[in-house]
Amino acid sequence: MEEQNVLEKRPKKVIYRDGEYAVKSFDPDYSKSDVLNEALNQARVEETGLPIPKLVDVRKNGEKWEIVMEYIPGKTLKQIITEEPEREEEILSQFVDIQLMIHQHTAPLLNKLQDKMKRKICETKLDATTRYDLHTRLQSMPKHNKVCHGDLGLGDVILTDDGTFYIIDWAHATQGNASADAARTYLKFSLTYGKERAEKYLSIFCKKSDTAKQYVQRWLPIVAASQSVKGHEEESDLLLKWVDVVEYE
């Protein structure tokens, strides 16, 4: 892997270009099952016909596991919105359209969002009472079977020169309730860009999907708890505040 070919560096993984391929290379201590799960998710989503980079290979390169997929040339929506902030409205609108398109698909073999959230709540460091309330809340949420990206942000959508787009990074994909997916994105926006853009996103999502805002908001304590498992110290205040709410009695 040549330094100039690195597309992105993230904790424990590097994405580099190898000719017509993009290769996601995981650190040697990265869980093998997580790598394979990510590859399997990507394969499953690919089979739905959604525009995503085709999975080409999963291989061992020395000590490192690698996922090989098509390389998609272009800019992410995140890059575009950073360069041309005046286009925010238009880009968010396109972003929501893409997310809603994802939600129109089903992939019956993907992991279930409810199961994943349940597991995450158990993994949090929250006290037993809060976990009990979160579990109760989660259990009461409708169980759907829509494809959910699970971590969709502006950086996950690549726009090519000819105007077609591709959605990348399917590590967290599940099937479940689209509002949970929107809540996840809202949280991601809040942590990345702040409240203002997050609110803009949510209102566009609710309007286009004809969803009540409260319905998406009901997922926020759950996705916040799930996020807290990652243990990012700087997020902890906001996440705890989001989690510490009560249901009406």
Add this chain to the structure above:
Amino acid sequence: MENEKLVDGVESLNEKLQEIRAAQAKFATYTQEQVDAIFKAAALAANHARIPLAKMAVEETGMGIVEDKVIKNNYAAEHIYNAYRNTKTCGVIEEDPQYGVTKIAEPIGVIAAVIPTTNPTSTAIFKSLLALKTRNGIIFSPHPRAKKCTIAAAKIVLEAAVKAGAPEGIIGWIDIPSLEMTNMVMKEADIILATGGPGMVKSAYSSGTPALGVGAGNASAVIDNSADILNAVNSILHSKTFDNGMICATEQTIIAHKDVYDAVKTELIRRGAYFLNPEEADKLRNTMLINGALNAKIVGQKPYKIAQLAGFSVPKDVKVLVGEAESTDVDEAFAHEKLTTILGMYKAESFEDAMEKAEQLLFNAGGLGHTSSLWIDNTSKEGREKLMMFSDRLKTCRILVNTPSSLGGIGDLYNFKFAPSLTLGCGSWGGNSVSENVGVKHLLNIKTVAERRENMLWFRTPQKVYFKKGCLPVALDELKNVMGKKRAFLVTDEFLYKNGFTKVITDKLDEMGIAYTVFADVQPDPTLESAQKGADAMRKFEPDCIIALGGGSAMDAGKIMWVLYEHPEADFLDMAMRFIDIRKRVYTFPKMGEKAYFIAIPTSSGTGSEVTPFAVITDQETGQKYPLADYELLPNMAIIDTDLMMSAPKGLTSASGIDAMTHALEAYASVMATDYTDGLAIRAMQLIFEYLPTAYNDGTNVIAREKMANASTLAGMAFANAFLGICHSMAHKLGAYHHLPHGVANALLITDIMRFNACERPVKMGTFSQYQYPHALERYVECAKACGVTGADNQEIFENFIQKLEDLKTAIGIKKTIKDYGVDEQTFLDSLDKMSEDAFDDQCTGANPRFPLISEIKALYLKAYYGE
């Protein structure tokens, strides 16, 4: 008494559930006296522990006020006991020997009780008491935040109950709560009593176990400009501060009419409310709701602490924080339920606007189905009208008037017919199965033991039935001398009119000085159009007496004109609606006789219409026949004068005579036949067998004519009360489809139908409480014997009776088959399906002893057509 083993996992929970089940099985055998003693002891023990339990709850949950929780505990013990101390909950709770109905209350089994954090001890006391009173076992699933005090309350009630004789282990609980265990309890229990947040209630409803769940509150207090402000404001403050605002029925917003807004505000401030300035209000908004959800830190807290959390300060003695708001949208934090000492306040432009706002708050910010309250002068007429409008409009299951809603909503404190409860149903609007305050009746299975009873029957006939050859003028004499009638309207047909049959009547009317007019335009199968014409003439003439002279057509037409004259608005489609029970029909027939007295005078012997409550009219445009049946249609007087029948032609004598015979036979075999109708029917049959051939062969024979006249009216009285059967159902349609005289149609069908009915193993028998088993054969044999038929056994007697009827038909010139009457075969077959279905649906079918299938009717028609 501890849970012997800590209930902390699936296994120990399973054991606990088994233990409660076993205890409950024993408890189910307890008497009302035993149960009441246990109920009382448990209530007393809970009340004794009201203070320690209140302290525990505040300490453990960090919410609410000890003194108020003491009151709630006291209330749960005392008011629940008082409300149900004399309620029967064991075994027979209601008995009605006359109607044969007994109600028996049985326990449901094991109740899963989900307990909230806001009212843990009082709710636990409430639910255990209800369980004990209803002989149910109960297992508590406490909230982890309030588990210690919930369990303590349950334990106190259990100990007292067992001491008073309840089975050991009748109340249980989960020691270490988890959602998994809560789910298991809900799945395994027989019913769930879920009080708590919507998530928990939703889980309860989706567990598959019947559930009584309740919903979220968000009560508005609307203050009208007629309200007593002093009472309103202080009551609301009292209510809102109770246990720091944690009762779900508590006021969340005040909506004050603009006329009194300032006065309300002034009084609120005077009594300790703090009005937030815009900056503080915004700070509070941001603290109160997090992503639309209630911040757990502010629930059940005092204003001082809440203000601190929000980043401003208020004096320690402030009772309530008031945020003035305009928007009723979901984004307005003050629009939501707050479960704490914060009130939103809105200014309404009018009462209408106040209702609109209250409604919007429910729809936008939650609380549908729960509670709303109104402050108003409910003694004035205007106030009562507003109250009705408010009650009509708001979709909440509790509408409290001039009442603090927290303590008012739980019942029995401000209104003493309003059931006390700590579980408040919110109806379908709140996603609940109950809309009332939950009580013992929701935790019982009520069995209804219904013993068979027989229908009340009746015998109805015209008030006056006059008969004897030559009696007509004598009977009519009453019109003047008894009733003082002044104007008579005579309905008849052209033939009778032209041949002078009306003369004896008109002469008598002239003699008495009664004005009259004659409507002589009745056709066979009278139409609605002609009846309408007659009724128009009546409206012009305004008779106080109607005289219908003729056969069935003239008398029926007269009855219909009578209806149209008295009730021009009547709808024939409604009046003709098919019914199962004449006393339970949907349509109420209009009251007849208010304008005119109705006299029916037959000129032939057969129809019986002079004494029946029936009339048939045809809509000339659609061809639809409307058979009307109601005792309002009974003539007031029937006059049977043989003089009018002497000249009846042979065909008429034959057809109407055999019609009378089928009336008698069907009335006797009817499921509604009674001793009262049987005698009339039998006598009619005897007379017809004896005199019909003579009347047919020798029309001048006065005795035969008179006996036939009587037979016809007797049979009419029988079927006026016992109704008919499928011979008439089928004859009605056969006559209508193929233009056969009604009597002939009956004659062609009756014997086949008697065989059909006499079947000892019918596919279906008639439905009527009195009709216990298929017994038409026995009934026909009774008729046969009464008519002198003999035989070795019932079957032979029946066959001989059929033969006797066939002989009678032959003697009076009735042909054998429908075909013999010239009905075209193809036309008949083409109409068969529709005719069979129509016959099945005829009003006469219901009283037949054998309930026919449409295919059976079809087969009967075919047999009658071909004779085989």
